[in-house]
Amino acid sequence: MNPRYDILFEPVAIGPVTAPNRFYQVPHASGMTEANPRIRAAFRETKAEGGWGVVSTGAVSIHPSSDDSPLPFARLWDDNDIRSHALTTEAVHRHGALAAIELWHGGAAVMNRTTRVPPLSPSGVPWAATHVGFMGHQRPRTMSEADLRQVIDWQVAAARRARSAGFDIVYVYAGMGYLGYEFLLPEYNRRTDAYGGSMENRARFVRQLLEATRDAVGADCGVALRVSLEELRGRPSETHESEAHELVDLLADVPDLWDVKMDSSPTDCGASRFRPEGAHEPVIDFVRRVTDRPVVGVGRFTSPDTMASQVKRGVLDLIGAARASIADPFLPAKIREGREDDIRECIGCNICISSWHDGVPVRCTQNATAGEEWRRNWHPERFEPAGSDGPVLVVGGGPAGLEAALVLARRGYAVSLADRREELGGRLLFETALPGLAGWARVQHYRLNALQQMANVELYPGSELGADDVLAMQHPHVAVATGSRWTRSLWSPLEIPAGHLERPGVYTPDDLAAGAEPEGPVLVFDFDNYYLGGVLAEHLADRGLDVHYATPAGHASAWTIMTNEQPFVHQALQKHGVGLSTLVRLAAFDGRQATLENIFDGQVHTHLCRSVLLVGHREPEDALVRALQQRQDEWSDAGITSVQAVGDARAPGAIVHAVYSGQEYARLLESRDATRWLRDQPVTPESVDEAYPDASSPVRSVT
Numbered sequence: 001m002n003p004r005y006d007i008l009f010e011p012v013a014i015g016p017v018t019a020p021n022r023f024y025q026v027p028h029a030s031g032m033t034e035a036n037p038r039i040r041a042a043f044r045e046t047k048a049e050g051g052w053g054v055v056s057t058g059a060v061s062i063h064p065s066s067d068d069s070p071l072p073f074a075r076l077w078d079d080n081d082i083r084s085h086a087l088t089t090e091a092v093h094r095h096g097a098l099a100a101i102e103l104w105h106g107g108a109a110v111m112n113r114t115t116r117v118p119p120l121s122p123s124g125v126p127w128a129a130t131h132v133g134f135m136g137h138q139r140p141r142t143m144s145e146a147d148l149r150q151v152i153d154w155q156v157a158a159a160r161r162a163r164s165a166g167f168d169i170v171y172v173y174a175g176m177g178y179l180g181y182e183f184l185l186p187e188y189n190r191r192t193d194a195y196g197g198s199m200e201n202r203a204r205f206v207r208q209l210l211e212a213t214r215d216a217v218g219a220d221c222g223v224a225l226r227v228s229l230e231e232l233r234g235r236p237s238e239t240h241e242s243e244a245h246e247l248v249d250l251l252a253d254v255p256d257l258w259d260v261k262m263d264s265s266p267t268d269c270g271a272s273r274f275r276p277e278g279a280h281e282p283v284i285d286f287v288r289r290v291t292d293r294p295v296v297g298v299g300r301f302t303s304p305d306t307m308a309s310q311v312k313r314g315v316l317d318l319i320g321a322a323r324a325s326i327a328d329p330f331l332p333a334k335i336r337e338g339r340e341d342d343i344r345e346c347i348g349c350n351i352c353i354s355s356w357h358d359g360v361p362v363r364c365t366q367n368a369t370a371g372e373e374w375r376r377n378w379h380p381e382r383f384e385p386a387g388s389d390g391p392v393l394v395v396g397g398g399p400a401g402l403e404a405a406l407v408l409a410r411r412g413y414a415v416s417l418a419d420r421r422e423e424l425g426g427r428l429l430f431e432t433a434l435p436g437l438a439g440w441a442r443v444q445h446y447r448l449n450a451l452q453q454m455a456n457v458e459l460y461p462g463s464e465l466g467a468d469d470v471l472a473m474q475h476p477h478v479a480v481a482t483g484s485r486w487t488r489s490l491w492s493p494l495e496i497p498a499g500h501l502e503r504p505g506v507y508t509p510d511d512l513a514a515g516a517e518p519e520g521p522v523l524v525f526d527f528d529n530y531y532l533g534g535v536l537a538e539h540l541a542d543r544g545l546d547v548h549y550a551t552p553a554g555h556a557s558a559w560t561i562m563t564n565e566q567p568f569v570h571q572a573l574q575k576h577g578v579g580l581s582t583l584v585r586l587a588a589f590d591g592r593q594a595t596l597e598n599i600f601d602g603q604v605h606t607h608l609c610r611s612v613l614l615v616g617h618r619e620p621e622d623a624l625v626r627a628l629q630q631r632q633d634e635w636s637d638a639g640i641t642s643v644q645a646v647g648d649a650r651a652p653g654a655i656v657h658a659v660y661s662g663q664e665y666a667r668l669l670e671s672r673d674a675t676r677w678l679r680d681q682p683v684t685p686e687s688v689d690e691a692y693p694d695a696s697s698p699v700r701s702v703t
């Protein structure tokens, strides 16, 4: 290990427990609930195995009045939920890490759709400002003092259950719009009793939650406070630099650990397109000066130098990570082994957070094994040996081809990777040169760096392969990862395909990637609705063109609400002077003007433009795979046993899908585990757990 990083491996005391090092996987949503406890345990265990000294759960509801459905959330409502969590603590402890649990009450930010309990809040003010603004209509009721005492009792009961389940650190949560946080902000807390008014009063409920938790489990468990400070930091205080300073001062030595963060998901879990590594520092940098308790914070840290600097400069004691630990669960181990160049760095695309919004277990662009550790037996660092000696040919060096080649090579196959372009990276080469996307180049850099060091890999850039070439190369297995192409097709308002717009002046992203320069003014018509349409509008505006963006959706880059990018997309377009039309379809373009039609009332307006950039539908680039399939009778002479389309050539998708497809192809090829796809099920008091036999009963008895 580089001695510069020794500091990261120092132990840190958190109340009665000690973290073995400073790598702290903070609580983060994983989409894993009591419905899939083995998937959850294996996901968290992999991080402990990879060297994270503390591994936390995501939010764990303490009572049915905190029900986030349809968003996935974990639960510790009664003793029957203890065993389910014990799977995780046992798994984490196997590797010497501490297990932390984020006990959570959502207050007015949850809608209790399943339990149908009226949400609780300090003053009946709804949490309407969530970034998933379409999520609910239920308004909260105002808590009486008896309600407050009851929530504290629920927290205590949950803390005791958490201890019984084996957790070492127990959280009180006062962040991100949830109940504790609502008490801190006067806009949500209009109370005139001892819990409202001054900062001291507004902090009283959080203080009582902390004290009650400490009284209940503090002899055995560290008690952590997770608090959002962004809003309070901006507010003046009569006695302190800001209300955030005042709050931390008031509660300085009440928790054993301060876990400090931002207030809303788009700022807390900011996408790299708009927020750099370490973006939280200006908000949370003061906390460590006000309290002598350890402080953990995040910032999508992937560089060990940045991490060491955070500790040395006195910003943080523990390096918190959610995304960095998803993208590379073995990040600490790689630093410890002096292999920091092997770290698979998070790219900040926020596909992980979109999985939570989608209501499914976490997916990661960089780490295709995330969430598949138990179900498919995919370990991020261990690979089943190759099923035969035969070399594998991978055609296409985009994310799918690179991932397939790397995993195949790690399994021990001899791999030939060919791409027609002089540089490997596929779609990433063009896209990562666009505004805000440079950080995504880590997808190809990580894989290429690894491939270039492997003796069993031959890279053939600048090599376009046709069916004759592939047959002549005589590789038993051929993965065709030749990508996809953007089409000029259009869709009707009823979402039925509606022909193609084929005429001069109409471009696709592929044309721009190939160097075409549209004449301005340009209309970008986007019904792909992910990032590319918005990014290309910025790109063209950067080139000095007059750009207008139109979409049938209600927002620009509408799907990016799932990745926390959406609020910033509109800001970026405005900053670039890009005009915006929503809820329209492109009805016609004659080379001088485009006809845009409102999707609801058909009202037409024309937009003067010389070019149209269509960002809509993609089709697989599968000519090679089809040509090879047609010549199947020649395979045995060529020594070929399998030909398979991979990534976009199989089914176009986002980069995360291409990487996953490459991983899946390489894992399943001649694999003993080819059919493994386990179904998880809830842990019931009666269930015998084969995967985690040690954890089939609570670790400590319920007290």
Ligand code: ADP
Residues within 6 Å of the ligand: 395, 396, 397, 398, 399, 400, 401, 418, 419, 420, 421, 425, 426, 427, 428, 463, 464, 465, 466, 481, 482, 483, 484, 621, 624, 646, 647, 648, 649, 655, 658
């Ligand atoms: P994916 O996202 O599925 O990885 P990409 O479009 O990013 O797909 O990458 C596909 C790659 O395949 C591109 O770099 C392209 O140059 C390459 N390619 C396509 N057809 C051929 C071919 N016949 N021979 C070699 N390389 C090809």
Ligand code: SF4
Residues within 6 Å of the ligand: 322, 323, 324, 326, 327, 345, 346, 347, 348, 349, 350, 351, 352, 353, 363, 364, 365, 366, 367
């Ligand atoms: Fe990072 Fe993207 Fe993976 Fe999330 S999905 S951990 S942002 S690489």
